[in-house]
Amino acid sequence: MRGDAVLSKYWSNVVRQLEPYIPGEQPKDKTYIKLNTNENPYPPSPKVIQVMQETVNESLRLYPNPACDELRVGISQYYGLTKEQVFVGNGSDELLAFSFLAFFNPGSPILFPDITYSFYPVYAALFNIEYQLVPLNEDFSISVNGFAEKNGGIIFPNPNAPTGKGIALTAIEEILKHNADQVVIVDEAYIDFGGESAVALINQNPNLLIIQTLSKSRSLAGLRVGFAMGHKDLIEALDRVKNSINSYTLDRVALAGALESFNDEAYFQDVRQRVIATREKTVARMKEMGFIVIPSIANFIFISHPLLPAITIYQQLRQKDILVRYFNKPRIDNFLRVSIGSDEEMECFLQAVAEVIQKHTK
Amino acid sequence: MRGDAVLSKYWSNVVRQLEPYIPGEQPKDKTYIKLNTNENPYPPSPKVIQVMQETVNESLRLYPNPACDELRVGISQYYGLTKEQVFVGNGSDELLAFSFLAFFNPGSPILFPDITYSFYPVYAALFNIEYQLVPLNEDFSISVNGFAEKNGGIIFPNPNAPTGKGIALTAIEEILKHNADQVVIVDEAYIDFGGESAVALINQNPNLLIIQTLSKSRSLAGLRVGFAMGHKDLIEALDRVKNSINSYTLDRVALAGALESFNDEAYFQDVRQRVIATREKTVARMKEMGFIVIPSIANFIFISHPLLPAITIYQQLRQKDILVRYFNKPRIDNFLRVSIGSDEEMECFLQAVAEVIQKHTK
Numbered sequence: 181m182r183g184d185a186v187l188s189k190y191w192s193n194v195v196r197q198l199e200p201y202i203p204g205e206q207p208k209d210k211t212y213i214k215l216n217t218n219e220n221p222y223p224p225s226p227k228v229i230q231v232m233q234e235t236v237n238e239s240l241r242l243y244p245n246p247a248c249d250e251l252r253v254g255i256s257q258y259y260g261l262t263k264e265q266v267f268v269g270n271g272s273d274e275l276l277a278f279s280f281l282a283f284f285n286p287g288s289p290i291l292f293p294d295i296t297y298s299f300y301p302v303y304a305a306l307f308n309i310e311y312q313l314v315p316l317n318e319d320f321s322i323s324v325n326g327f328a329e330k331n332g333g334i335i336f337p338n339p340n341a342p343t344g345k346g347i348a349l350t351a352i353e354e355i356l357k358h359n360a361d362q363v364v365i366v367d368e369a370y371i372d373f374g375g376e377s378a379v380a381l382i383n384q385n386p387n388l389l390i391i392q393t394l395s396k397s398r399s400l401a402g403l404r405v406g407f408a409m410g411h412k413d414l415i416e417a418l419d420r421v422k423n424s425i426n427s428y429t430l431d432r433v434a435l436a437g438a439l440e441s442f443n444d445e446a447y448f449q450d451v452r453q454r455v456i457a458t459r460e461k462t463v464a465r466m467k468e469m470g471f472i473v474i475p476s477i478a479n480f481i482f483i484s485h486p487l488l489p490a491i492t493i494y495q496q497l498r499q500k501d502i503l504v505r506y507f508n509k510p511r512i513d514n515f516l517r518v519s520i521g522s523d524e525e526m527e528c529f530l531q532a533v534a535e536v537i538q539k540h541t542k
Numbered sequence: 543m544r545g546d547a548v549l550s551k552y553w554s555n556v557v558r559q560l561e562p563y564i565p566g567e568q569p570k571d572k573t574y575i576k577l578n579t580n581e582n583p584y585p586p587s588p589k590v591i592q593v594m595q596e597t598v599n600e601s602l603r604l605y606p607n608p609a610c611d612e613l614r615v616g617i618s619q620y621y622g623l624t625k626e627q628v629f630v631g632n633g634s635d636e637l638l639a640f641s642f643l644a645f646f647n648p649g650s651p652i653l654f655p656d657i658t659y660s661f662y663p664v665y666a667a668l669f670n671i672e673y674q675l676v677p678l679n680e681d682f683s684i685s686v687n688g689f690a691e692k693n694g695g696i697i698f699p700n701p702n703a704p705t706g707k708g709i710a711l712t713a714i715e716e717i718l719k720h721n722a723d724q725v726v727i728v729d730e731a732y733i734d735f736g737g738e739s740a741v742a743l744i745n746q747n748p749n750l751l752i753i754q755t756l757s758k759s760r761s762l763a764g765l766r767v768g769f770a771m772g773h774k775d776l777i778e779a780l781d782r783v784k785n786s787i788n789s790y791t792l793d794r795v796a797l798a799g800a801l802e803s804f805n806d807e808a809y810f811q812d813v814r815q816r817v818i819a820t821r822e823k824t825v826a827r828m829k830e831m832g833f834i835v836i837p838s839i840a841n842f843i844f845i846s847h848p849l850l851p852a853i854t855i856y857q858q859l860r861q862k863d864i865l866v867r868y869f870n871k872p873r874i875d876n877f878l879r880v881s882i883g884s885d886e887e888m889e890c891f892l893q894a895v896a897e898v899i900q901k902h903t904k
Contacts, residue, residue, distance in 0.1 A: 188775035190725050190749060195644050200785030203608050214604075223600030236594040236795070238585030240764040242576075243757070246565050270632055270791060277787040281668070282557050306643070306786040363552050387552060395605070402602040402794040413550035423562030424668040425639040429632060432764040433598070433795050 194306065201302045204505055213525050216503040218370070218480050220399040221522040222454065225447040228400070228440045235436040244435055246427045254439045255407050259379050264412040267419065268438070270429040272369055272393035272406030275418070277303050278425075279335075279389060279408070282417040283363040284309045288332025293322055295512055297341045297367065316340075316511075320474050320482075322347050327355045334359055337367035339375050342507060342517040344476030346375045356385045363414065365389045372397035372452050373459070374477030379409055386411040396479055397452050398441045405430065405438040455479050459520045465530050469537055480519045482512075487541050490514045496536040502529055556668065563664045566867055575887050578865040580732070580842050582761040583884040584816065587809040590762070590802045597798040606797055608789045616801045617769050621741050626774040629781065630800070632791040634731055634755035634768030637780070639665050640787075641697075641751060641770070644779040645725040646671045650694025655684055657874055659703045659729065678702075678873075682836050682844075684709050689717045696721055699729035701737050704869060704879040706838030708737045718747045725776065727751045734759030734814050735821070736839030741771055748773040758841055759814050760803045767792060767800040817841050821882045827892050831899055836877075846877045849903050858898040864891055 187196055204217035223229075252266045259266075269275045280303040284290050287310070292300050294313040304311045314326035320343045327334055334355065339346040356364050366378050368390055378390055389410040395401040408418060422429060430438075441448070459476060466473050466483055474482040484490060494506040494516055505517040520526065549558055566579035585591075614628045621628075631637045642665040646652050649672070654662050656675040666673045676688035682705045689696055696717065701708040718726050728740045730752055740752055751772040757763035770780060784791060792800075803810070821838060828835050828845055836844040846852060856868040856878055867879040882888065 188779065189723065190645060190773075190776060191779045192643065192645055192647050194647075195779045195782050198782045198786050200782050201789060202785070203605070203789040206605060206607060217605055219605065220603050223603050229598055229600070229602070232598040232795070233595050236591055236598060236799075238591070240591070240799075241582050241585050241761040243565070243568065243579055243581065243763040244766070245568060245570075271788055274788040274791075281554065283552060283554055285554050285556075302786045306783070361551065399603040401605040404606070404790055404793040411552075414552060417550065417553045417557045420557050420560045420562050421668070423564070424560050424664045426633055426636040427563060427565040428766055429636075431766040431793070431796055433594070434793055437598075437602075 194308075198305055199302065201299045205503065207503070210501065213502045213521065213528055215519040215521055215525065215529060216505045217401075218396055218478075218519045219401050220396060220451065220455065220479065221520070221525060222399055222451045224399040224437070225441060225444040227444045227447070228437045231440040232433050232437040235433045240432060244428050244430060244432045248430055248435060251430070251435050251439045254442045255409075258442045259409060261379070261382065261409060262412070265382065265409055265415060267408040267415045268430060269406050269408070269422065271395060271404045272367070272391050273299060274429065275391050275406045275408050276300075276365075276367065277306070278418050278421045279365055279391070280304065280307050280309055282421045283365070283389070283414070284333045286310070290333040290335065291327055291329065291331045292335045293340065295320065295340070295343060295509075297337055298507070300335060316343075320345050322351070324351045324354050328358050331359065331362060333362045333364070335365040335367060337369060338378070339370050339476070339478045341370065341478065342480070342505065342512070342515075343474050343482045344370070344478035344480055345474055346477040349376055349378060349381065352378050353381060356381065356388055360387055363387050363389055365391060368392045370396055370478035370480075373456055373479045382410055386413065389414050394438055394441055398448060399451060400437065400441065403434050403437055405434050455520050458523050458526055461523075462520065462526045462530065469534060480517050482515050482517050484515045485537065488537060490516045492540065493533065493536055496539075497529075497532055500532045502532050556670075560667055561664065563661045567865065569865075572863065575864045575883065575890055577881040577883050577887065577891060578867045579763075580758060580840075580881045581763050582758060582813065582817065582841065583882070583887060584761055584813045586761040586799070587803060587806040589806045589809070590799045593802040594795050594799040597795045602794060606790050606792060606794045610792055610797060613792070613797050613801045616804045617771075620804045621771060623741070623744065623771060624774070627744065627771055627777060629770040629777045630792060631768050631770070631784065633757060633766045634729070634753050635661060636791065637753050637768045637770045638662075638727075638729065639668075640780050640783045641727055641753070642666065642669050642671055644783045645727070645751070645776070646695045648672070652695040652697065653689055653691065653693045654697045655702065657682065657702070657705060657871075659699055660869070662697060678705075682707050684713070686713045686716055690720050693721065693724060695724045695726070697727040697729060699731060700740070701732050701838070701840045703732065703840065704842070704867065704874070704877075705836050705844045706732070706840035706842055707836055708839040711738055711740060711743065714740050715743060718743065718750055722749055725749050725751055727753060730754045732758055732840035732842075735818055735841045744772055748775065751776050756800055756803055760810060761813060762799065762803065765796050765799055767796050817882050820885050820888055823885075824882065824888045824892065831896060842879050842881045844877050844879050847899065850899060852876045852878045854902065855895065855898055858901075859891075859894055862894045864894050
């Protein structure tokens with residue numbers, strides 16, 4: 181609906197200056213190999229599906245528990261926290277939006293990396309929060325020194341997106357200590373594919389908020405569940421924001437399915453290990469083809485070819501019904517982000533890439 | 543989590559001054575007759591449940607359609623609109639929140655009734671929108687003249703909550719014409735229980751936004767689906783706000799269930815007629831017991847007894863395991879809002895009320 185619209189006199193000043201986030205495309209014209217939205221190639225746990233099917237019943241006439249107690253208890257036990265240290269919401273994007281309202285103020289610029297999740301500047305615009313970009317180092321690692329400047333709050337992903345590169349917990353600790361009076365949000369959407377969660381730092385750092393999602397490692401992108409972990413005062417701030425927007429953000433079916441996902445640990449471990457193994461195989465093959473591959477601990481890789489522009493590879497792959505993500509932005513406009521699919525999907529992808537390279541560099 | 547908390551230094555200025563909405567209680571200590579949150583006593587359509595169960599499958603690993611096209615097409619066809627005139631979201635509360643951001647501005651006070659849905663001032667506080675209260679007339683009807691004052695936007699429910707009293711379409715039209723430069727939001731959460739929707743006014747009034755929900759008349763409070771209808775420019779503003787907060791607010795299962803609800807028209811008509819019939823029987827009995835009953839076209843009634851304080855009746859009913867809603871607010875602190883349950887539930891309620899009256903007025 182965007183783009184061609186004339187500004188309406190009925191729009192608020194906020195809406196007039198928005199540049200909304202554009203999610204990766206979900207085309208329906210034909211069947212693609214979808215390596216563009218970091219979805220998990222494997223389905224959710226069969227136990228999750230079973231519990232959800234059982235929850236689809238006549239009780240849907242009743243509101244869900246607005247406090248989401250059972251799910252919060254389940255997540256807190258999984259991570260060795262208390263229920264009061266856990267908040268749940270409609271995907272990690274909603275939690276990020278709530279966090280911008282809960283912890284950041286107009287007039288106090290926040291900091292985030294220059295190359296990062298492109299939703300952060302969108303939240304900032306919506307809630308009138310100024311920001312300063314902290315340039316990644318040359319190797320795309322996060323600059324710890326860059327976060328030592330005066331600020332009104334900090335947010336970064338670990339691993340970072342779209343690079344896939346991780347940050348050591350010692351570095352995160354340093355950022356937390358340097359900014360004891362501001363909230364530091366670590367966006368761990370992709371942490372389960374090889375990173376080390378900062379959850380162990382929560383009890384020592386009341387300014388740390390961690391945000392995770394069930395969309396990636398738990399194969400539940402279609403269910404819309406994310407969660408936040410941190411000091412109970414931070415969780416209460418999120419709760420106050422939620423209760424000023426929508427008392428019930430998670431439906432009964434989502435609450436039940438999300439909880440069951442934390443109960444089926446064996447399935448979770450199996451899926452994430454399979455994705456990691458496929459990633460490592462894919463990385464090796466990409467390097468053989470001459471690609472620069474940023475070291476990834478996510479379920480995607482960030483790649484660049486020294487001879488062929490990323491946009492060309494993107495377009496050629498699309499013609500072969502393979503979708504990857506291209507960002508036309510400074511510093512990364514010669515890179516592609518490729519989600520890790522199944523072994524079969526990645527084999528198709530690798531063969532298609534090989535054909536593109538051969539065609540254009542012969 | 544609220545109430546006893548000390549303000550944290552990490553809270554934003556916005557959060558510090560919030561007074562969040564408090565939904566009706568959902569106690570779990572024992573089984574109550576729940577007449578306090580306007581839930582439907584009848585389950586959702588069996589066809590809705592079947593479709594949802596079928597949708598709980600391996601495709602949950604994939605994101606939902608962010609544009610929610612199928613559901614928007616379904617709703618638009620049901621109401622004789624185009625897809626571009628329909629927006630969907632996570633319950634009508636989320637749509638109301640998005641609307642405050644999309645159409646109202648700080649510095650331009652909006653108008654809503656003094657007695658109305660108590661979430662409106664909460665949204666206003668969250669987004670820094672000033673407001674002026676327009677007093678209801680003595681008989682609790684909405685004052686059309688009150689909405690002729692200069693304003694930055696208008697919102698009211700039809701029927702109003704917690705009174706249940708309806709507003710004629712001619713009155714709504716008058717308000718729309720008087721305020722052609724502002725957005726007028728008609729919150730039709732309870733419209734299906736006897737009111738006449740303003741949907742027929744949409745094509746002549748580009749400033750009209752209607753918000754409805756599937757939580758009440760379609761028995762899907764546990765699913766979290768609401769929708770908005772209006773000129774395509776208003777819908778685009780909502781879309782811009784949504785895409786600046788959360789690209790996917792409705793999960794795959796909710797999208798499928800909501801769509802099916804609009805397909806099973808016979809079931810919908812049957813359920814709403816049953817609720818209306820029970821309401822009329824209940825009203826007659828309440829009047830026999832001496833209650834003042836505000837004329838209701840909602841799935842709840844607003845009642846007051848000339849001899850016994852509402853708070854006393856509320857407390858006594860609670861002891862009898864019957865929950866109704868009491869609002870400790872000016873003008874309505876001697877009223878109770880009672881949701882219409884099944885015939886059996888209302889029989890229990892009526893007997894309990896009779897006992898309370900007898901005990902205290904003998």
